[in-house]
Amino acid sequence: MTRENPRKGLLQQAGRVLVKVGSAVLTREEGLNREAMIRLAGQLSRLHDRGMDIILVSSGAVAAGRKRMREAHNGQMPDMDDLPARQAASAVGQGRLMHDYDEAFGWFGKTTAQILITRDGLSDRHRFLNARNTLERLLSWGVIPIINENDTVAVQELEFGDNDTLAAMALGLAGADLFVNLTSADGVFDSNPDSNPDAKCLRIIEDISALDFETMCDGKTSVGSGGMYSKLRAAHRAAQLGVATLIVSGKGEFSIEQAFEDERHGTFILPVENTVSSKKFWLAYHEDPAGTLTVDAGAARALTEGGKSLLPAGIKKVDGCFPRGTLVQVVADGDMLGVGLSNYSSDELHSIAGKNSSEIAQTIGPVPFQEAIHRDNLLMDAAI
Known part of the structure; x- marks a missing residue:
């Protein structure tokens, strides 16, 4: 070819x-x-x-x-x-x-x-x-x-x-x-x-x-x-x-x-x-996203240009009701950036959205991870 x-x-x-x-x-x-x-x-x-x-x-x-x-x-x-x-x-x-x-x-x-x-x-x-x-x-x-x-x-x-x-x-x-x-x-x-x-x-x-x-x-x-x-x-x-x-x-x-x-x-x-x-x-397309995370401009750049994971600090808004491990979509300024598996439930994300990593444990207790969505569980430019 x-x-x-x-x-x-x-x-x-x-x-x-x-x-x-x-x-x-x-x-x-x-x-x-x-x-x-x-x-x-x-x-x-x-x-x-x-x-x-x-x-x-x-x-x-x-x-x-x-x-x-x-x-x-x-x-x-x-x-x-x-x-x-x-x-x-x-x-x-x-x-x-x-x-x-x-x-x-x-x-x-x-x-x-x-x-x-x-x-x-x-x-x-x-x-x-x-x-x-x-x-x-x-x-x-x-x-x-x-x-x-x-x-x-x-x-x-x-x-x-x-x-x-x-x-x-x-x-x-x-x-x-x-x-x-x-x-x-x-x-x-x-x-x-x-x-x-x-x-x-x-x-x-x-x-x-x-x-x-x-x-x-x-x-x-x-x-x-x-x-x-x-x-x-x-x-x-x-x-x-x-x-x-x-x-x-x-x-x-x-x-x-x-x-x-x-x-x-x-x-x-x-x-x-x-x-x-x-x-x-398979991770991105085996089911439809159950929620939406709206992120700020800094987080959007980190995801699209830097290949980074999504941290709670970059989340502005959480839509939907979902448990940990659920597929969600990530948007910025109305544009869909990608989909990934959320490490936190929607209730937890409501509590820690916009907070620095050092504040997460103080807000919801000890957690084994800091990322809201790890890069390994995130697909950018998903065809949803």
Whole structure:
């Protein structure tokens, strides 16, 4: 891979590829698009034949379940506006989705495995590592794992929210070195092409952290829960892991192999130069921040320029109610600087915010640490 043509050589260099496919690619109005699934299976099987490990993160279970329930109710759609209904639809559709995948990959001599995960299940480091070991064993057997969120047991506050977010978390789980996000759009545009006919596709993004996602992304697809905003956020997270992302259309007669080499297809997003460890990545993204610490200008400079830990003296305001060890976000002047694990509860921070380190023990008693958030437990420029 070179900066002159960043895609060149990707197929030769990538050893493990994670592919995410969205509902807009896999489904049509009447349900799952089996032709699209077979086409995708053929594409991925050819990559697998070249010696690549393939992990697929797939949407489509809820759409498949809705279609089946429509059939069962003589064309009338049951009420599906709430979370339990969506979870029930997923329970109906998950088996149909995997049956069709198993059959599609079977045409090409491939074996698949279903992996259902929840955000809660990955929030425990031991369970996360156990899931990684299982995934590694499947890949060593030549199996193509198909990952989806276990919607039927996830509660709303512990959902990934969309499969783009799930795919980003799975990158750290799988140790992939390339991320392909198949969508209905031909890449990332500088504005929403649905509302701006003059929108231009960005064929390469060298610094994804410099993009204004809010301005660029003001639309979602109708059958999915993501939209381009979530795809860019997932690519930002992938970039922090040192993983390049290709966002490309998966509709019609697409070719992943051709998109790897041809710069006229999709958008290629380069990884950042200063990558983070998989452990810090997991720390920052295994759950949503439960609180917010607003810091002063001096603390902000120490964090962003000096690579320092956050001390209570630099905290101006504490929002939220949380115990010790909770993930919180750090902001300054309304801008989010990063996320990290708080060494103190919210009540303790209310008492010691703005105080020097020598005053902490006098205020709340002896403590084994002085930092509010240690640098080792802090990720700056987090894609939240």
